Amino acid sequence: MLNVGKIEEGFVLDHIEAGKSMDIYKNLQLGKLDCTVAIIKNARSNKMGKKDILKVECDINQLDLDVLAFIDHNITVNVIKDGEIVDKKELVLPKTITNVIHCRNPRCITSIEQGLPHIFVLADEEKEIYRCKYCEEKADRKKL
Amino acid sequence: MRHLMSPLDFSVEELDKLFDLAEDIEASPEKYAHACDGKVLATCFYEPSTRTRLSFESAMIHLGGKVLGFSDAANSSASKGESVSDTIRVISCFADICAMRHPKEGAPMVAAEKSGIPVINAGDGGHQHPTQTLTDLLTIRSLKHRLDNMTIGLCGDLKFGRTVHSLIRALVRYENVRFIFISPEELRVPDYITDMLKEKNIPYEEVIRLENVMPSLDILYMTRVQKERFFNEEDYVRLKDFYILDKTKMEYARPDMLILHPLPRVNEISVEIDDDPRAAYFKQVQYGVYVRMALILTLLGKD
Numbered sequence A: 001m002l003n004v005g006k007i008e009e010g011f012v013l014d015h016i017e018a019g020k021s022m023d024i025y026k027n028l029q030l031g032k033l034d035c036t037v038a039i040i041k042n043a044r045s046n047k048m049g050k051k052d053i054l055k056v057e058c059d060i061n062q063l064d065l066d067v068l069a070f071i072d073h074n075i076t077v078n079v080i081k082d083g084e085i086v087d088k089k090e091l092v093l094p095k096t097i098t099n100v101i102h103c104r105n106p107r108c109i110t111s112i113e114q115g116l117p118h119i120f121v122l123a124d125e126e127k128e129i130y131r132c133k134y135c136e137e138k139a140d141r142k143k144l
Numbered sequence B: 001m002r003h004l005m006s007p008l009d010f011s012v013e014e015l016d017k018l019f020d021l022a023e024d025i026e027a028s029p030e031k032y033a034h035a036c037d038g039k040v041l042a043t044c045f046y047e048p049s050t051r052t053r054l055s056f057e058s059a060m061i062h063l064g065g066k067v068l069g070f071s072d073a074a075n076s077s078a079s080k081g082e083s084v085s086d087t088i089r090v091i092s093c094f095a096d097i098c099a100m101r102h103p104k105e106g107a108p109m110v111a112a113e114k115s116g117i118p119v120i121n122a123g124d125g126g127h128q129h130p131t132q133t134l135t136d137l138l139t140i141r142s143l144k145h146r147l148d149n150m151t152i153g154l155c156g157d158l159k160f161g162r163t164v165h166s167l168i169r170a171l172v173r174y175e176n177v178r179f180i181f182i183s184p185e186e187l188r189v190p191d192y193i194t195d196m197l198k199e200k201n202i203p204y205e206e207v208i209r210l211e212n213v214m215p216s217l218d219i220l221y222m223t224r225v226q227k228e229r230f231f232n233e234e235d236y237v238r239l240k241d242f243y244i245l246d247k248t249k250m251e252y253a254r255p256d257m258l259i260l261h262p263l264p265r266v267n268e269i270s271v272e273i274d275d276d277p278r279a280a281y282f283k284q285v286q287y288g289v290y291v292r293m294a295l296i297l298t299l300l301g302k303d
Helices: A021-027 A065-071 B012-027 B050-062 B084-094 B107-114 B130-144 B162-171 B191-199 B233-243 B281-299
Strands: A010-017 A036-045 A049-057 A076-081 A084-089 A096-098 A119-124 A129-132 B040-045 B066-070 B097-102 B119-124 B150-155 B177-182 B204-207 B219-222 B258-260
Touching: A010 A021, A021 A036, A021 A049, A021 A065, A065 A096, B012 B130, B012 B281, B040 B050, B040 B084, B050 B066, B050 B097, B050 B119, B050 B130, B050 B281, B084 B097, B084 B107, B097 B107, B107 B119, B119 B130, B119 B281, B130 B162, B130 B219, B130 B258, B130 B281, B150 B162, B162 B177, B162 B191, B191 B204, B258 B281
Parallel strands: B040 B066, B040 B097, B097 B119, B150 B177, B150 B219, B177 B204, B219 B258
Antiparallel strands: A010 A049, A010 A076, A036 A049, A076 A084, A096 A119, A119 A129
């Protein structure tokens, strides 16, 4: 059994689908932060069989919960202070996400307009469908 | 400030008000002949569309306003690489309202975000063409005196036709509307439309032959079946005549059925039908001017 030590301040992302931790690492741009990050892959889980975990030692405000919720809102976010869990954040699907995914429709204005952000809007909460604000192209979350 | 990007931007009540105004314009055009004196409409057409552009220009001229603009991207600063955001900021200094057609989907929305004047989407690629939908709705309302309780048949290319998709999405907001989709297998209405109808419990049928369903229709909305949409020539030749409306097929239609078409027509409606009182497609063009007049007045706050 591999042991990874406690963190003093930061967050622990638990219940990440096994194999997805590197995707989350990239999308949260954790590589750009000057802090300690532990990536645990294929940890045993009663709930999921196996899961990934990310431990990040940094200011909690540096975490973009909207991006995380868009990727997988089933992830548990534990906020750590003084080595203890002080809060568990519930992730809800964000109403809009900006510049997380790019519109793949070649006929969309985002393909030519300079400086135009790629904004996707939650069109169907139940089916978790996001559409491009401009052309209504469906977002393919699996290709994030 | 209000813009028009999609036909669903207006509630059913707001549409009723808009159509009341359009019908009043039709009844008493002289009342509105100077309603837009001193106002300027910019028609920014990044791709050619003679009918839509002229309809907007005619609408503004009949309101006493003036018109400026361009009818092709090659004649605009877009050819020098100017963004839509910059163009609309500039146009906002020249005009009071803008109608924009653009080949890129969502371009009028980008313009609306940066604009100092109301922007009307006059067609953005295969995405939306709201003033065509408003035209279709006004035509049906004016000639049938209702938008609810009817069976509407949509015939031809139901897969790629944006006017068809917009019209369906607009009509589902009215009570007791039933749809019959008449098309070859290859050009059936997309799943997201049928999914929406199922979700809202709105009855619809999908059929291949037009004449079988003709007797049940209150409205027949024709569109063109283009050869290039078919996988092979054989299928096109086999099916193309199914979707040509002629006198023989009209014999099955009710005496008060209306034929609509977004135009241009090529050969999907035989010219022998043009004098049939049920042929409403040229009246539809006239209603297009009235609804654009009403829209300009509404967006300029002169309603």
